[in-house]
Amino acid sequence: MTDLYQAQRAMRNMRRAAMQRGVIAILDIGTSKIACLILRFDGTDSFGDDTVGPMAGQSSFRVIGAATTRSRGVRFGEIAVMAETERAVRTAVQAAQKMANVRVDHVIACFSGAEPRSYGLAGEIDLEDSVVTEQDVARVLASCELPDIGHNREVLHAQPVNFALDHRSGLGDPRGQIGNRLATDMHLLSIDGTVVQNILHCIQRCDLELAGMASSAYVSGISALVEDEQELGAACIDMGGGSTGISVFIKKHMIYADAVRMGGDHVSSDISKGLMVPMAVAERIKTKHGGVQATGMDDREMIEVGGDSGDWEKDRRQVSRAELIGIMRPRVEEILEEVRARLDAAGFDSLPSQQIVLTGGASQIPGLDGLASRILGQRVRLGRPLRVQGLPQAATGAAFASTVGLCLFAAHPQDEWWDFEIPAERYPARSLKRVVKWFKDNW
Amino acid sequence: MQPLSAPRRTPTLTVHPLRRDPAPSRWAYRMQRLWLTPLFRVMFRVGVPTFVLALVVGLVLADEDRRTAIAGGITEIRTQFQNRPEFMVGLVSVVGASPELADVVRARLDLKLPQSSFDIDLVAARARIQELDAIARADLIVRSGGVLEVAITEREPALLWRTEDGIEMLDASGHRVASLAARSDRPDLPLIAGEAADSATPEALALLAAAAPIADRVRGLVRVGERRWDVVLDRNQRILLPEEKPIAAIERLIALHQAGDLLGRDILTVDLRTEHRPVLRLAPYALSQLRQSQGIDISGSQL
Numbered sequence: 001m002t003d004l005y006q007a008q009r010a011m012r013n014m015r016r017a018a019m020q021r022g023v024i025a026i027l028d029i030g031t032s033k034i035a036c037l038i039l040r041f042d043g044t045d046s047f048g049d050d051t052v053g054p055m056a057g058q059s060s061f062r063v064i065g066a067a068t069t070r071s072r073g074v075r076f077g078e079i080a081v082m083a084e085t086e087r088a089v090r091t092a093v094q095a096a097q098k099m100a101n102v103r104v105d106h107v108i109a110c111f112s113g114a115e116p117r118s119y120g121l122a123g124e125i126d127l128e129d130s131v132v133t134e135q136d137v138a139r140v141l142a143s144c145e146l147p148d149i150g151h152n153r154e155v156l157h158a159q160p161v162n163f164a165l166d167h168r169s170g171l172g173d174p175r176g177q178i179g180n181r182l183a184t185d186m187h188l189l190s191i192d193g194t195v196v197q198n199i200l201h202c203i204q205r206c207d208l209e210l211a212g213m214a215s216s217a218y219v220s221g222i223s224a225l226v227e228d229e230q231e232l233g234a235a236c237i238d239m240g241g242g243s244t245g246i247s248v249f250i251k252k253h254m255i256y257a258d259a260v261r262m263g264g265d266h267v268s269s270d271i272s273k274g275l276m277v278p279m280a281v282a283e284r285i286k287t288k289h290g291g292v293q294a295t296g297m298d299d300r301e302m303i304e305v306g307g308d309s310g311d312w313e314k315d316r317r318q319v320s321r322a323e324l325i326g327i328m329r330p331r332v333e334e335i336l337e338e339v340r341a342r343l344d345a346a347g348f349d350s351l352p353s354q355q356i357v358l359t360g361g362a363s364q365i366p367g368l369d370g371l372a373s374r375i376l377g378q379r380v381r382l383g384r385p386l387r388v389q390g391l392p393q394a395a396t397g398a399a400f401a402s403t404v405g406l407c408l409f410a411a412h413p414q415d416e417w418w419d420f421e422i423p424a425e426r427y428p429a430r431s432l433k434r435v436v437k438w439f440k441d442n443w
Numbered sequence: 444m445q446p447l448s449a450p451r452r453t454p455t456l457t458v459h460p461l462r463r464d465p466a467p468s469r470w471a472y473r474m475q476r477l478w479l480t481p482l483f484r485v486m487f488r489v490g491v492p493t494f495v496l497a498l499v500v501g502l503v504l505a506d507e508d509r510r511t512a513i514a515g516g517i518t519e520i521r522t523q524f525q526n527r528p529e530f531m532v533g534l535v536s537v538v539g540a541s542p543e544l545a546d547v548v549r550a551r552l553d554l555k556l557p558q559s560s561f562d563i564d565l566v567a568a569r570a571r572i573q574e575l576d577a578i579a580r581a582d583l584i585v586r587s588g589g590v591l592e593v594a595i596t597e598r599e600p601a602l603l604w605r606t607e608d609g610i611e612m613l614d615a616s617g618h619r620v621a622s623l624a625a626r627s628d629r630p631d632l633p634l635i636a637g638e639a640a641d642s643a644t645p646e647a648l649a650l651l652a653a654a655a656p657i658a659d660r661v662r663g664l665v666r667v668g669e670r671r672w673d674v675v676l677d678r679n680q681r682i683l684l685p686e687e688k689p690i691a692a693i694e695r696l697i698a699l700h701q702a703g704d705l706l707g708r709d710i711l712t713v714d715l716r717t718e719h720r721p722v723l724r725l726a727p728y729a730l731s732q733l734r735q736s737q738g739i740d741i742s743g744s745q746l
Contacts, residue, residue, distance in 0.1 A: 069465070087466030094467050094475055103479035207476060316449075 008418040014211040018106035024410055025104040028403040029111045031074050031242025031265055035403045036092035038065035038100040061411050063390035065100025067092045076261045077113025077243040079198040086205050107203055108212040110219050110406045112243045114195035118256045119147050121186040132174045132182055138421040140182045149190040156215055157189040158417035161253035189215060189257050217245025217257045219405030224359040224383035225249055233351035237339055239362035241265045244335055246342055256346045260338045264362030267331045274327040275305055289321055292329045293367035298322040336375040357383035361399035525561040533557040533589040540595040544577055560585045576619045602644055605636045617644030637666025653690045656697050681712045
């Protein structure tokens with residue numbers, strides 16, 4: 001626990017150092033593609049301040065390099081074959097560096113797998129003084145009791161989402177306010193520790209340093225949800241290749257995140273099995289002719305399946321589009337129903353606004369919004385990531401929601417638990433800070 | 444009813460065989476990152492060529508023989524260029540000097556002609572020529588056609604200076620021009636004498652100019668004690684001039700002479716050294732005549 005706390009603090013410092021140098025790389029390790037963007041920060045506006053800069057920091061950076069490569073060795077958003085993944089990361093990073101013509105040393109990575117689990121934490125303290133200080137915030141955060149997150153699991157995000165002072169709740173920043181009891185609600189996202197270790201190792205083997213990590217469900221929510229959706233409550237469904245991430249936002253804070261270990265690759269695999277074609281052909285048929293809503297015309301639209309067997313009968317196979325939809329639809333329904341179950345378990349029904357935004361590469365299946373609105377509720381829309389400066393046209397699609405979200409996350413990160421001070425009680429007995437605090441309290 | 448022909452082949456969906464892994468090798472990746480490092484790029488673009496150049500030059504010049512060969516080659520090219528016919532000087536023409544002086548100047552130049560104009564040290568040659576007393580100024584110009592022109596301005600003799608060794612001609616500034624065998628060679632020039640008389644030549648010329656009304660009687664000037672002048676006239680008459688303002692004194696004397704024919708009388712010296720009291724010294728006969736006319740008996744006296 002403390003190790004990861006220290007590691008996260010170290011990553012924050014590294015991110016700050018990268019900001020000083022002005023160049024940082026964004027790495028989205030997905031199941032179907034690995035995307036690398038290189039950002040140049042040339043704005044002089046400060047990022048460490050509490051004030052939100054113009055456009056939440058989006059105006060301060062520019063994408064100067066972008067590259068995508070087919071992902072290898074990644075399954076369900078987790079690294080399955082280390083060497084393959086390392087080569088894929090190298091390919092993406094090298095191409096992006098070549099485009100940017102600059103060398104990057106610091107990388108912020110996001111991934112979708114590793115079984116994220118959300119926990120809501122609550123903490124409460126009596127204020128020593130009637131005025132809330134930084135130390136009080138630190139103490140109230142420390143007072144949150146850590147649930148049993150399981151063996152070999154690490155904390156990826158731990159964000160205070162709400163502060164309450166006496167009977168007043170919903171405070172963003174309680175510092176300087178007067179009251180007696182300070183309470184906080186914290187959202188904690190835990191992930192599998194070995195996955196993190198693998199990603200860390202993989203990035204180190206590419207001679208890069210990890211300056212931050214994020215859950216891809218979270219960052220695609222940042223980029224795909226518009227501001228009022230984040231404020232009033234919305235869920236972002238990031239349908240990736242190997243896993244589908246779910247993140248629920250309200251009051252501009254993520255309050256829940258989860259992942260379904262199914263995605264677009266499973267649809268392709270169904271097509272591959274159903275039509276007896278290679279995976280690459282299945283993928284191509286899916287993207288070219290796929291759909292989830294069959295109409296009468298689809299019976300007449302014949303798709304040449306082909307094959308390289310040399311057998312005339314096999315190479316001349318044709319399927320109608322209706323058949324293809326018949327293969328795809330059950331799997332997409334299964335994914336959406338699983339998402340529905342996760343959202344129900346999280347209590348999404350009780351949110352004031354129940355907007356659902358579908359994004360990610362697999363959300364581009366024609367007719368998906370119609371199907372999703374039947375399963376998830378009426379308020380479904382397809383989301384595309386925000387436009388950021390310098391982003392190539394090829395990287396503006398829904399498949400790049402988490403990549404773009406990670407850029408925004410890098411420019412303007414949410415305050416996390418490790419960004420606050422350590423409460424003085426936690427310092428070692430002979431620490432100088434403890435002495436300073438004693439002097440402050442007594443004079 | 445089904446057609447007998449096979450259905451038209453639509454473009455097949457077979458994908459191109461996937462390229463083999465496009466990933467860069469570990470070393471290619473590292474080299475690219477190294478190449479993108481700004482310091483390394485600068486080192487590679489500036490440092491390496493500089494180093495290689497320095498290394499090559501150093502290796503070439505490390506050998507003593509090669510160094511001398513290179514130096515010899517450069518010298519040879521230089522000599523060849525300098526010895527081209529258009530730079531050769533074959534003739535010295537002396538302008539503005541008498542034939543005898545021109546011969547002296549040629550002998551003094553002492554150039555082995557023909558010679559390249561690069562090899563002739565004109566400054567030294569000019570200094571050598573200007574050492575000659577008879578020459579006031581010499582200008583050396585290499586003209587086209589291989590001619591070294593020596594333009595000479597001769598010193599004009601203005602005075603004769605009689606010394607123990609003989610007679611010298613001096614110019615107006617007192618610089619020696621040449622020796623003279625006899626006074627009669629240049630009767631047109633005035634004569635001066637005395638130790639270090641040449642250093643006061645301008646004053647002597649001014650005195651002579653002031654004494655122009657009695658020029659026919661002036662035999663010369665004598666420098667006394669390196670400080671003042673005597674004017675010597677014929678009949679051994681002598682005018683002693685003061686150290687200060689000798690010209691005013693001589694003008695006064697000329698006024699006296701024109702008023703009362705002073706110098707035509709039987710006088711040995713006129714002493715003008717004291718400004719307000721000129722003193723005359725009479726010849727012995729004149730003195731005795733004067734005494735007799737004043738009724739002074741001088742029979743026993745030597746005077």
